[in-house]
Amino acid sequence: MAQAQLTIDLAAIRANWRALAQLTTGEAGAVVKANAYGLGVERVVPALAAEGARRFFVAAAEEGIAVRRALGPGPEICVFSGHMDGDAAVLRDHRLTPMINSIDQMLRHVEALPGHPFGIQLDSGMNRLGMEPAEWSALRDIALAQKPVLLMSHLACADEREHGMNDFQLRSFRAMTDGIDVPRSLSATGGILLGPDYHFEVTRPGVGIYGGLPFVEASPVVTLTLPVIQIRDVAPGEAVGYGNAFVARVPTRVATVAAGYADGIHRALAPKGSLWAGEIRCKILGRVSMDLITVDVTAVKQVPEHLELLGPHQGIDTVADAVGTIGYEILTSLGSRYARSYTGA
């Protein structure tokens, strides 16, 4: 079978959430946007709910539909993009809670869905989403009269502990919300690790649940192994792959494995990246093709049926470094052709 195997460890997901929830002084929610960072909401969300998560966050209202289906009634599902034109029916039918980002969204919401729960997103300095301080002071009394269920903002630099932006945004968020009797939320994974000053009543961990930095202590969640289709011996002077990008200088044994950039394995992984055959690192040779990768297995006595791309020897952040990106993007790029299985349910 020429299908790569992606294994997602639900027990590790539960353990990571529990660890972040234990670090949180208030309640820990769970961010499950982008199909739970590519890992599958229909399995991940019930696992998190079983562990005790009661408040989930998605990017867009449409994403909330599958999360509600996985959860059933009860837990709250918050939508970061707020209440967009055309969202009313989805928000109402699936009981989603929009995080209102502007006066326009506020008007749209109270007009279309009076009495329907909402939260408010404030911009404490990131300049991405949320009401800015001046907009908030203009709307604040009217908005509070409608009884928002959450006031939230988002940190731009929380993965850098010493960054001055963290304290700046904390003070800005406090200035906008101190004295208001509504639960507050400022921190994602990085903010949780900055300490209790940043926690308020609700935290919003995402990447740490899925085993990524900045949560250094996270248990790894994903294993990805690629089947070996063919092995050949290449003589000095012979080339491998598109563009003759690799030319052997010594006799080299080459394994061709079944996965490529169409599966989200970035072309930039060559030539620096590696796969693993048990304890042996096997360098990628030549370019990453759409469906295939060629690797050096000269040092491997008995080439296994699968080589490891993600697993105990290299995690999402190691692969991300090799490609020049972050673990988040490695997760959300995981391909749709992989045979997915879940363990630890």
Ligand SMILES: *Cc1c(COP(=O)(O)O)cnc(C)c1O
């Ligand atoms: C994605 C996101 C989170 C989760 O962030 P992580 O760094 O993955 O923990 C939290 N809040 C907002 C607003 C987000 O967009």
